[in-house]
Amino acid sequence: MIDDKTLQSVLALCKFSLSDREKEHFKQQIGDILSYVETLNQVDTRSIDPDLGKSLESMSLRQDKAAVGLPTEQVAGLSAHFQDSFFTVPRIIEEMDEITEES
């Protein structure tokens, strides 16, 4: 079972809100999941090399060549909230936006 503080910070990060009854339920459930995953800690991995990568040459890197992306009509079709070539979202209201309004 996780504590209230942990649940609260997880909820804030996920932008979720739960009722008190749901909170008790999920505290238990998340706790169970975490202790199940903890089982993996029993495996001794000290002898395993975490390096999965090979050399830069063999790694599939991309040549720095530019190509045209999606046509605007297709981009527009990706979201129901698209207007004048912009995606639209609910207004972002934050104190810092007033000062650091991105141009």
Add this chain to the structure above:
Amino acid sequence: MKYDVIIGCEVHVQLLTRSKAFCSCPNNFGGAPNSRVCPRCLGLPGSLPVPNRDMISSAIKAGLALHCKIAELTKFDRKNYMYPDLPKAYQISQFDMPVCAGGYLEVTADGQSRKIGIIRVHMEEDAGKNIHAQGGLNMSYVDYNRAGTPLLEIVSEPDIRSAEEAVNYVQSLREIMRFLDVSDCNMEEGSLRCDANINLWIYEDEKRFATPIVEVKNMNSFKAMKSALEYEAERQLDEWREKHLTLQAVGKTTRGWNDDRGETVLQRMKEEAADYRYFPEPDIKPISISQNLIKQIKQSIPELPEQKRGRFVQDYGIAQEAAEALTQSKALCDYFEEAARGYQEPKRIANWILSEVKKLLNEKQMSIEQFPVPARQVTELLRIVDAGTISGKIAKDVFAEMAASRKSAAELVETKGLAQISDTGELEDVVEKIIRENPSTVADFKAGKQKALQHLMGQIMNATKGKANPQVTIRLIKAKISGN
């Protein structure tokens, strides 16, 4: 009260690659909104990132120039946060295995040169741009053209001790990135962005107290940066006197610089706690960097500003200040060296570039790369002056004309009849006439007043439209007056 100002800088520079960091959308500035996007940089399900080779080599290049150790193995990580300009809800960045670490940059402030430590240089992708609707509309607009473009984040040690030193540090960094052709580092356009962490170490009762660290954001020019950090140091000092708050008690806060009001303002953070839940990017394998590649990149690093300055002072005999002014851009250095090649007095070339060329560049609002007069034409013009064909004063007018008409110095001097009158016979008539017309000035000269000679010179210059050879003229004036 004895105290030290402690500053560390986090600088982001946009890389000048042709394509984005993890997809092949073009990496340009401006253009129609959302015209350079694809499933990868929009974070559509099923799309996979593939790192840009040139992003990695640019990062290595920058790291080498900053005396960093280049990682043998580097990897990307996900930095999670939710914000509309970040389509995947995470940023591909680097956490515990940055591509470069442990370097330094030599910075001069107050006539003193010091090494500022570089903690790390890492690669990451940029976010899109949010634009907030005007007139009470309840929405914001998002443009993802910038999303996924490659950035380097360069983090310094808290080694900087004044606002001036912080500005010089970022300026030196900009110089180096430009010389490496890694970034154009334009602060106004946002291709160089700097945040600074600042606090004070206050020495009181034989103890050292640290004031709460403040991260200062929104410094959009070097001027703003200097003002913001000076303001913030003062503010922290006042706060200490009033409340005695320490770093341990308060921790770290973020303040934004408001240029209009000339003050820093407390900001709320995007996330309540900086809990970015970093974890290794599962879609990109770790990358190992061979010694061979590092060697290759090392060889491609050009002579950097610091070395160039030393060489200019040593080899060309120009002053340190002139060397500093010339090494502001690689193109300016190249222009100087091209013009100075084979010319006996490189100092004069440097002076000409720093006064006349700079003046025209300012007037025409252009960069040296766009300047229409080829460097060798500067040499030709100065040789014409050296030969006594035109005066230094006329040369300045000729030079402006060269920039406007793209004609050569020789051609302009010839077609405009600008050549100095050095012919004694031709000048004699003018000199005699001026002496006749100015008897009182001549009397003054005879009485030993040097100013009188200048006055006569001025008259003769007027009469000849500035073409009289000064040396010949003075000789003639003296001869005529003493002969009278």
